[in-house]
Amino acid sequence: MKIGELARLAQCTVETVRYYEKAGLLPSPGRTGSNYRHYGDAHLARLRFIRNCRALDMTHDEVRALLGLVDQPESDCGGVNRVLDEHIAHVDVRIKELKQLKQQLVALRQSCHGEQAVLACGIVQSLATMETETRHERQTHLG
């Protein structure tokens, strides 16, 4: 099949497919006489795998790691489990970070007591003077 059909079947764009090829996630397919990419079912399966991983917010490095493991089908699946467990841990960390962030934001929001002037607004004053001991270094790739 040609790239347009592949993309449709995997629910992504043609540009994304070409991008994955350049990024080394999807192997380069054969070409027709007119230089069109020509894909088979194995390509579709691999692309679906990649899209599913991406839908689960894995990075390309994580996907690459999984694909590397899948390409050794007789080896045991401990590595797969490990990648997933680490990814779940990333998600957990990010949820905790965001919950803490929300608390900070709600507290900040409450420091405005309905004044009229921006000058007197508790939010603006806090943002201007807060010493950022509250800095959080992002622990994961999840923004």
Next chain:
Amino acid sequence: MKIGELARLAQCTVETVRYYEKAGLLPSPGRTGSNYRHYGDAHLARLRFIRNCRALDMTHDEVRALLGLVDQPESDCGGVNRVLDEHIAHVDVRIKELKQLKQQLVALRQSCHGEQAVLACGIVQSLATMETETRHERQTHLG
């Protein structure tokens, strides 16, 4: 003060300060005879404001909106409250998304029943065959 001291006081890097200037968040300071940037306390206050907003995961657009409001100190602070409320809503949405993602991941993780071969692993099989009706479009700038 020079850029190095400013950066130290605001807990960021010199490069970040120059980047904020180019991005239009921090006004261009005066220059010394040897073309060094020369900052005053107003610059420090503004930089701290920006860094605090960024520590709260606001985008540059959100920060720009807040700075625009702050620069009209007599106007009322309803706009500030609105920016904050919207940002809190973004954070809420992202927390919900991540919780749902975690559920998917945990379910996927449980589909491995301790097989040895990658080929038979329920995780790998799911990732290869799942139809991604579970696709989630990101609703916010928070990754």
Next chain:
DNA sequence: GGTTGACCCTATAGTAGCTTCAGGGTGTCC
């Protein structure tokens, strides 16, 4: 035979928010 339209190709630039690097100038101490 010409042309329309859907599809394909490559290469490049843009997105956010920085970080890093190359290649230089400045200022002060010893």
Next chain:
DNA sequence: GGACACCCTGAAGCTACTATAGGGTCAACC
């Protein structure tokens, strides 16, 4: 005058794409 910390600009790199420019291919229709 040499070492070293600091400053400057401009461009490239990061992630995971998306978009754009400028072209080639193929089948159908008139």
